[in-house]
Amino acid sequence: MPSERKVHILDEKDIPSQVCAFVADKSRHAIESRGQFNVGVSGGSVAKILSTGMPGLENIDWTKWKVFFCDERLVPFDHEDSTYKFFKKNMFNKVNIPSENIFPIDPSLSVEDAAKDYAKKVDKVPKENNLPVFDLLILGMGPDGHTCSLFPGHKLLQETEVAVAPISDSPKPPPCRVTLSFPVINATRCAMFVSTGAGKADILQKVLEGNDSAPLPAARVKPTNGELHWFLDTAAAAGLKAKY
Numbered sequence: 001m002p003s004e005r006k007v008h009i010l011d012e013k014d015i016p017s018q019v020c021a022f023v024a025d026k027s028r029h030a031i032e033s034r035g036q037f038n039v040g041v042s043g044g045s046v047a048k049i050l051s052t053g054m055p056g057l058e059n060i061d062w063t064k065w066k067v068f069f070c071d072e073r074l075v076p077f078d079h080e081d082s083t084y085k086f087f088k089k090n091m092f093n094k095v096n097i098p099s100e101n102i103f104p105i106d107p108s109l110s111v112e113d114a115a116k117d118y119a120k121k122v123d124k125v126p127k128e129n130n131l132p133v134f135d136l137l138i139l140g141m142g143p144d145g146h147t148c149s150l151f152p153g154h155k156l157l158q159e160t161e162v163a164v165a166p167i168s169d170s171p172k173p174p175p176c177r178v179t180l181s182f183p184v185i186n187a188t189r190c191a192m193f194v195s196t197g198a199g200k201a202d203i204l205q206k207v208l209e210g211n212d213s214a215p216l217p218a219a220r221v222k223p224t225n226g227e228l229h230w231f232l233d234t235a236a237a238a239g240l241k242a243k244y
């Protein structure tokens with residue numbers, strides 16, 4: 001299936017329900033087709049949307065979910081900046097995902113070792129063409145166009161050797177993080193971005209409609225054989241010129 005991009009422009013109030021319904025649908029389809037749902041989650045506003053909306057949904061076989069982190073800040077599990085901590089408190093504690101199906105990074109390791117260790121965990125995701133193929137990657141985009149811990153102009157944008165990379169000079173604190181690399185991101189069956197608010201309008205116009213010669217990190221997410229979905233509220237979409 002060739003890569004396809006769909007931009008969903010919604011009222012702000014409809015974003016949480018539509019995003020969660022989409023995730024639920026992808027999980028049901030993956031479980032029906034392949035018996036498990038391998039999903040990568042991200043921090044930021046999308047983490048709040050998922051943890052608020054997903055636990056109340058019905059007909060989700062949480063026991064078949066396998067949850068990975070698209071990126072994570074290398075901080076202890078009890079640190080305020082830990083995305084794992086946020087999901088554990090607000091979502092994992094409320095649903096029936098077996099603890100062995102949740103794959104956090106190991107923050108007790110050095111950033112290089114944490115990335116190597118996480119690559120072994122990601123290696124459990126069923127592969128095609130030697131690359132792990134996630135059923136869904138749920139992504140956010142920062143105001144500079146970064147996604148995961150892949151920042152504009154950073155050398156990690158060229159990473160092709162490893163599935164998971166360390167970064168120790170993140171321009172956004174904390175400096176040490178672990179992130180999926182583009183080869184794995186673009187091997188996914190489906191990637192979805194959730195981006196809301198007027199503060200994202202200018203950067204979204206660049207990412208979705210800008211010149212492809214030097215794409216921002218978020219614009220480099222183009223699943224080779226998968227779908228790409230952008231969920232935007234009307235404020236975030238206000239700068240877009242094309243009709244979607």
Ligand SMILES: O=C(O)[C@H](O)[C@@H](O)[C@H](O)[C@H](O)COP(=O)(O)O
Pocket residue numbers: 042043044045046071073139140141142143147148149172173194195196
């Ligand atoms: O690791 C981080 O520092 C954040 O998780 C970050 O990458 C976030 O995902 C984006 O900035 C989008 O966040 P918002 O959707 O909240 O704007």
